[in-house]
Every structure is written in structure tokens, then in C-alpha cells.
Amino acid sequence: MNKSQWENNEEIKIFREYLRIPSVHPNVDYTACVEFLKRQAADLELPVDVVLAGLNPVVVIKWLGKQPELPSIVLNSHMDVVPVFPDKWTHEPFNADLDDEGRIFGRGSQDMKSVATQYLGAIRSLKANGHQPKRTVILTFVPDEEGGVTQGMANLIKSDYFRKLNVGFSFDEGISSEDETYDVFYAERTVWHLRLKISGTAGHGSLLLRNTAGQKLNYVLNKLMEFRESQVKRLEEDSNMDIGDVTTVNLTQLHGGVQSNVVPPLLEAVFDIRVAITEDLDALEKRIRDWCTEAGDGIELVFEWKEPYVAPTRIDASNPYWLAFKKALDELGVTTRQRVFPGATDSRFLRSFGIPALGFSPINNTPILLHDHNEYLRADTYLRGIEIYKKVIAAVANV
Incomplete structure (x- = not known):
């Protein structure tokens, strides 16, 4: 045409x-x-x-x-x-x-x-x-x-x-595919938006004060970035994995301070965390809380958005809808790739109510x-x- x-x-x-x-x-x-x-x-x-x-x-x-x-x-x-x-x-x-x-x-x-x-x-x-x-x-x-x-x-x-x-x-x-295949999404990662409110010693910017908010932020940030790097390495080392198969951690906001020569009493950092479906949510939260404790007293964790784990939609013989869907695409000669959605869609709400859902x-x-x-x-x-x-x-x- x-x-x-x-x-x-x-x-x-x-x-x-x-x-x-x-x-x-x-x-x-x-x-x-x-x-x-x-x-x-x-x-x-x-x-x-x-x-x-x-x-x-x-x-x-x-x-x-x-x-x-x-x-x-x-x-x-x-x-x-x-x-x-x-x-x-x-x-x-x-x-x-x-x-x-x-x-x-x-x-x-x-x-x-x-x-x-x-x-x-x-x-x-x-x-x-x-x-x-x-x-x-x-x-x-x-x-x-x-x-x-x-x-x-x-x-x-x-x-x-x-x-x-x-x-x-x-x-x-779903999401567009950049090659001949069509992507089908059967699950989504768990969305966390985490705010850390970090309190510490305040004072003049010319001093070497102990237990400042900046020191504590640096410790926790390093731990989270080390964890992030471990996820990057997993992707690099396994060509069968893609972004939806790992946990992503990104620092998205920083707040605090009044002027350049004043050590602030409070700093806040916000992280967007998308937790892989293979990750233990309770264990990951405990690790983050432990890092905050190790950094020193005065760190408050606030989950601005904390979704629960939602089980994936089955893509096997136990799901007759999946079988019909896959058979139809096979008859069209369409090649599919089954993936975990890297972002978040309305499918997670349906799955949370026990309704199987596919992103496509x-x-x-x-x-x-x-x-x-x-x-x-x-x-x-x-x-x-x-x-x-x-x-x-x-x-x-x-x-």
C-alpha cells in the first residue's frame, strides 16, 4: 500500500x-x-x-x-x-x-x-x-x-x-519488538518506591562532624549501588536473561540542605526499585533495613509505593487460554518470546485477583x-x- x-x-x-x-x-x-x-x-x-x-x-x-x-x-x-x-x-x-x-x-x-x-x-x-x-x-x-x-x-x-x-x-x-519475534508478557516485577529520610549531625561546613546525614547516605547508597551492579552482571553473563528477569534499583530524587556551608540535619533520597519475580521480597527489605542500621541511627524508611508479590500467569498446559492463544499464533506462523514485563501495566491488578492475563x-x-x-x-x-x-x-x- x-x-x-x-x-x-x-x-x-x-x-x-x-x-x-x-x-x-x-x-x-x-x-x-x-x-x-x-x-x-x-x-x-x-x-x-x-x-x-x-x-x-x-x-x-x-x-x-x-x-x-x-x-x-x-x-x-x-x-x-x-x-x-x-x-x-x-x-x-x-x-x-x-x-x-x-x-x-x-x-x-x-x-x-x-x-x-x-x-x-x-x-x-x-x-x-x-x-x-x-x-x-x-x-x-x-x-x-x-x-x-x-x-x-x-x-x-x-x-x-x-x-x-x-x-x-x-x-x-505489551511492548514492541525490534526484531521478527513478538513478545508476550506473563508476569511483572514488583514495584517499590522507597524514600529514605536520613537524619544526622548538623553544623558548619568547615568541620569534620561525625554521624552526618551525608555519611549515612553515602553508606546506604553504596550498598544499593553494589546490589544494582550485581544485577547488571547477571544480565551481562547470561544472554538468555533480559531486564525483566532482574531487580532494578535507581536513585531518582535527592532532597536536602539549605546552603553550601551548612551541614544539613536531614537528607532524603528516593529510589525506584522493580523487584524480580524470583527475588524474596521480605529478604530484600531486610537487607535494605540492615544497611540502614549499619549506617547509623536516624534513618527512616518510607515506602511511598509498595506493591505485593503477584503470581505470574501460567504459560503451560494448565492454562487453556494460553494454549489457545499460543496455538493461534503458531497457526499464523508468528514466533513469540515469553517475557516478564519490565515496567508495570494493569495486568498486575487482574492477576492479583486470580485472573490470568497476558500482555501483548x-x-x-x-x-x-x-x-x-x-x-x-x-x-x-x-x-x-x-x-x-x-x-x-x-x-x-x-x-
């Missing part, structure tokens, strides 16, 4: 329309997203609900199955996108520009408005061919996934409304540009993704 053919393709038009809605943090206004999705539901002749998850709306579209008493299949996506730095983009981030190579530029093109409209495109095609699934298929479009700790799905899943959906399995976002974005041979400048997705990759979803949605919904 050439540029004019892509521009006139109805599925591409729908995708680009969604990309043009600036549902960007902070202070997202979801009104335009909700109206867009309600129009999509009407076009598909499917019922739609708009419910609240916290303060913001969730759009729910239902495709009734032949046996609606069976557990349903959820196709989840989030409506919000991360902020942009417009001066770093070669295309306006909310214009959904299509270039001569077929690249569609826009915030959300990979993360993850493409997945949302690919779900819709797959269902549109299946319905046009007279297909009706055995299980009810439910599309959930949630808010606030990118906004921190108050995710829409975290609120939705606790509601009576969600419980009545009788969910048995869920799809959600049908994007390959594409640079990973989520949260990056000049985020784009090729039109041919997008349309191929609809064909892949047609196959896997039908397969899983007929388990």
Missing part, C-alpha cells in the same frame, strides 16, 4: 482519530475519549457502559457470547498517555501525521491507543464475517494507567460492577518508543496487528 491508500483505509482513519485526542497527563479530560468510544460501540452495534473508577470514567463495550454464563474475556487498554516535550518532536504529537513511509506519528501510537483500536478493528471484521464467540468479550478502556498509583483498573477491579462481569482471562498491552502488543520490527519523542507505528504493522488479534481473540473466546 502507498500513502494515499493508507490515508483512505477506514481502520487507519479510526486509529488516527483516536490519536488526535490529547488525553495527556496531567489533568486529563477524558470527555473526547468517551465520546469517541461510544461512537465506536454504536458503529459495532454493541452495548456500552460508562462507569466511574475513582473520579474518572471507564468505558465498557460488550460483545455477547453464545454461552454468556461462561467466564468472559477482557480486552483492556488505557485511554491516557504520558506528557510530551513538543520541541523534541519532528511531528506534532497529537496530529497523527502519516509520512511517505507509512509511519503514523503520535503520542499513544505504541502506548497504547493502537491496541485499543486494533481490538475494535478485529471485532468489526469478525462480526462482519458472522462470527459470534462462545464467551462474552468485554472491552475495557480505563483511565489513569499512566498517572501513578491511582489507576483506573485498580479501582474498577474492586467494584461490584467488575465482579458481575465474571472475567476469566484478560489481554492488555502485536508490534514487531519496530523501535521501542513508548514514552519517547517521535513515537510512531507503521500503518502496515498496525493493520497486520488487527489480523493477529482477529485470530487470537476468536481462539481465546472459544476456549
Whole structure:
């Protein structure tokens, strides 16, 4: 296909329309997203609900199955996108520009408005061919996934409304692959955001005071960086591992001090820690607390975000949804790679309620540009993704 053919393709038009809605943090206004999705539901002749998850709306579209008493299949996506730095983009981030190579530029093109409209495109095609699934298929479009700790799905899943959906399995976002393979994510690391409040001796900057906050920070920071380096070495020494298989530690914020010649009584350091699924959470926390004790009295640990361990989704013969999903991809001749997601998605909330979930974005041979400048997705990759979803949605919904 050439540029004019892509521009006139109805599925591409729908995708680009969604990309043009600036549902960007902070202070997202979801009104335009909700109206867009309600129009999509009407076009598909499917019922739609708009419910609240916290303060913001969730759009729910239902495709009734032949046996609606069976557990349903959820196709989840989030409506919000991360902020942009417009001066770093070669295309306006909310214009959904299509270039001569077929690249569609826009915030959300990979993360993850493409997945949302690919779900819709797959269902549109299946319905046009007279297909009706055995299980009810439910599309959930949630808010606030990118906004921190108050995710829409975290609120939705606790509601009576969600419980009545009788969910048995869920799809959600993955990450693009830079080679021929497609990545499938069956688990996620545990997210910790840890603040250390370090108190110490204060005084004049010309003295060699003992037990200062800076000395204690230096000790704990060295220990955490040594642990970080051990994870780097694990990656370097085992080519079968990737970033999702190890624990990452990053110093993300430092606060303290009043001026250059005053030793401060308090310093604060914030760390983003993503704990590998093979790590003992209690043991790791104890190690960090022990390092703080060794550094000296006066260090307070505050977990600003401390998620519990969530068991991975089984990817073996015990999971019939996985078997159907994998068989469908095998029949398409698609090569997959099973991975632990390096970041965090709504799948972890579903897994925490015992619902098996897979992260999968049908994007390959594409640079990973989520949260990056000049985020784009090729039109041919997008349309191929609809064909892949047609196959896997039908397969899983007929388990």
C-alpha cells in the first residue's frame, strides 16, 4: 500500500482519530475519549457502559457470547498517555501525521491507543464475517494507567460492577519488538518506591562532624549501588536473561540542605526499585533495613509505593487460554518470546485477583518508543496487528 491508500483505509482513519485526542497527563479530560468510544460501540452495534473508577470514567463495550454464563474475556487498554516535550518532536504529537513511509506519528501510537483500536478493528471484521464467540468479550478502556498509583483498573477491579462481569482471562498491552519475534508478557516485577529520610549531625561546613546525614547516605547508597551492579552482571553473563528477569534499583530524587556551608540535619533520597519475580521480597527489605542500621541511627524508611508479590500467569498446559492463544499464533506462523514485563501495566491488578492475563502488543520490527519523542507505528504493522488479534481473540473466546 502507498500513502494515499493508507490515508483512505477506514481502520487507519479510526486509529488516527483516536490519536488526535490529547488525553495527556496531567489533568486529563477524558470527555473526547468517551465520546469517541461510544461512537465506536454504536458503529459495532454493541452495548456500552460508562462507569466511574475513582473520579474518572471507564468505558465498557460488550460483545455477547453464545454461552454468556461462561467466564468472559477482557480486552483492556488505557485511554491516557504520558506528557510530551513538543520541541523534541519532528511531528506534532497529537496530529497523527502519516509520512511517505507509512509511519503514523503520535503520542499513544505504541502506548497504547493502537491496541485499543486494533481490538475494535478485529471485532468489526469478525462480526462482519458472522462470527459470534462462545464467551462474552468485554472491552475495557480505563483511565489513569499512566498517572501513578491511582489507576483506573485498580479501582474498577474492586467494584461490584467488575465482579458481575465474571472475567476469566484478560489481554492488555505489551511492548514492541525490534526484531521478527513478538513478545508476550506473563508476569511483572514488583514495584517499590522507597524514600529514605536520613537524619544526622548538623553544623558548619568547615568541620569534620561525625554521624552526618551525608555519611549515612553515602553508606546506604553504596550498598544499593553494589546490589544494582550485581544485577547488571547477571544480565551481562547470561544472554538468555533480559531486564525483566532482574531487580532494578535507581536513585531518582535527592532532597536536602539549605546552603553550601551548612551541614544539613536531614537528607532524603528516593529510589525506584522493580523487584524480580524470583527475588524474596521480605529478604530484600531486610537487607535494605540492615544497611540502614549499619549506617547509623536516624534513618527512616518510607515506602511511598509498595506493591505485593503477584503470581505470574501460567504459560503451560494448565492454562487453556494460553494454549489457545499460543496455538493461534503458531497457526499464523508468528514466533513469540515469553517475557516478564519490565515496567508495570494493569495486568498486575487482574492477576492479583486470580485472573490470568497476558500482555501483548502485536508490534514487531519496530523501535521501542513508548514514552519517547517521535513515537510512531507503521500503518502496515498496525493493520497486520488487527489480523493477529482477529485470530487470537476468536481462539481465546472459544476456549
